[in-house]
Amino acid sequence: MGKPRGQAVCNWLLEMNPEVKGSYFQDSVKSVLLNDSLFFNKFSFIILSNVDPGTS
């Protein structure tokens, strides 16, 4: 494999349905939010998969 998980998963997802467009990032949630605090607000749906619980 050798590729980042996000890249591999993204490619598979895009293969499933040609109408779907997408991209991946490899970064931490905190750092993404430091760059753009409204990063998550532009999505209509969010799925978290085995994300660290972190502190509340």
Next chain:
Amino acid sequence: MLIQVLVNYSFTKLPTYSPTNIYPESVSLVASIAWASNIPLINIKTNGLIGMCRLQLRHHDIIESKLNVDSKFDLRVANPFPELEEFFNRFHFDYSTGTVNDEDIAHIPYVVILYHTMQLWKRSGNELPLKTKALKDNFNDLVASWVPSTVNISDLVNFEEATKQLNVLNCTKPCGLPDEVTELINSIVHTPLDVLNYTPFEILVRSLHVFMTTYRDIPLIGKVPDMHASSQLFISLQQLFKNKANDDRRKFHEIVNQQLVQLQCDPDFITKDDVDVFCSNLFDLSRLVTRSIDDELSNVDSNAIMEALYDPYQDAAQTPILYYICLRCVDNFRIKYNYYPGIN
């Protein structure tokens, strides 16, 4: 459709940083952002073959739900609008003799039969709704009593239909809305509208409340179920319902537009199609709500957990609550000790 995949950058892969310098990823962090903006979020945890899938959503409003195949019809038999009452009175049901003098008795729609039987029932001092089986049986005897002795009642499909549709008469007061829908309307109407962030659903529900207060009933839904009747009569009945429904929807749409004007909102925020779909599904309006993940993590609902623990599966070890507790413990361990249990 656009998707984006964000992969966690796990700090365990950075040997030069000590864990305390990097904030761990946080379900709570993303979940609280999603909660604030009412973005649906699914949190998945897996551990080998065991997993958990949690939907977090402040509220999800449902207008059209295909689930309810057995939907009630809004027939207004017990409280007919003027045009419907006039239709009912075209038939020759003689209350003094208790007979129906109609040549085409076999093709009278059952709603007509129910209406006239109801009138006779009330004149004899009885009441609606029909609460007991005994009352229903008595009512059905009255339905049968209209048929002259020269006619064999078992041939009359419409009379049989009437006896099976007595629940139609249970809408004795205006607004035959299910309790859940009435509660939903009240909860939306009594919550101040967020003028920066309102949805068409909220405006439609508020408009419905105004309509109900003004006209003392819901907009007629307009759909008529199949029934045994002559084509001509059935079509007349359908047309009658359609006209009244259209008229009510027009009035309802006026109320909606008034609300939009007051909010200085674009009139296309709610289109005529939106109004039509809403008015066709008044009995099935609902709102799905979930608890926030933050609330779930901070506040223990001991009662719910105890109930689940005392209601084990047949194979007790398979009871889901046990796995939920384990997965929560894994997370708590992680938070407290900075590593997952079982890792060296």
